[in-house]
Amino acid sequence: MFEFLARVFGRETTASKNVAKERLRLVLVHDRAGVSPQLMETLKNELIKVISNYLEIDEKALEVTLETNEDQVALVASIPVRGMKRVSRELVSGI
């Protein structure tokens, strides 16, 4: 009933085309990432570069993936930290 009223009054939230568009958007994030694995690889290497300025990390165990929840895609990175770099304070204060 609410859905019916929402439609009558032009509320867009329940419109099936919005559901379609949202599903499409999510699935294309994965499709596009999957089609170019080199993109994910480049992203990973750049991440390593940036994070290594601050932290000592285990590069080999680093994992970067895209994960989908209900309605959003998240970039999930698991980055084992070996230690903290001493220079990090200087970097921060140097900004």
Next chain:
Amino acid sequence: MSEIIVVTSGKGGVGKTTTTANLGTGLASFGHKVVLVDADIGLRNLDVVMGLENRIVYDITDVTEGHCRLRQALIKDKRYEGLFLLPAAQTKDKTAVSPDQMKKLCADLAQEFEYVLIDCPAGIEQGFRNAIAGAQKAIVVTTPEVAAVRDADRVIGLLEAAELRNPALIINRIRPKMVRHGDMMGIEDIIDILAVDLLGVVPEDEQVVISTNRGEAVVCDERSRSGQAYRNIVRRIKGEAVPMMNLDDSGIFSRLRRIIGLR
């Protein structure tokens, strides 16, 4: 100067063959020399859509294998002087023609015709790669459905990887009433997601089925909405700036409004 254009989609059944037939017929109706190449080998279709199925003697593989000359395999259209079809082979599979053979074939056809339109098979495998091998431009056909748009996105990526940049999009089978009610993705939604140039929009229209039953192209039907849409696309291909057609026109309210002179 000739143009070699492949019509592709990824997903099957979205209207590649219908589009190829109508754009080819439309271009020929403006007096251009046009050849349609059915690259859907093993699933020959374009001949029946064009109503030329009874005239086939040779097919595309007879040409590539040297059983006949290119001229002999071309079938002349019933209506237009300058329109020809090169039929697909029906008994061979998708590997019967190689990308190199396809390139040569397209180049040979471009010597004689102003427009070479290639009807691509569904999928992204060998048949797709063959069909796009000789093309200079690509038209991607989709429908307003999640699966079709997803496949279109994949195909656009593959086309760009094959140096066929900036493919033009045709959105087929749109139902203005459903779009208005929020129950079908509209033009903006799809363009927003695919980020490509829009070449045209063709409404869902019974007249397409009726014309296809007769082996005629709906583009010749002066009164049909889909025919009008195809004629607009043809003019855009020729380089004219034709505004997108107002699809909402067919609704009862806008018709009433027009009748009582509000528009």
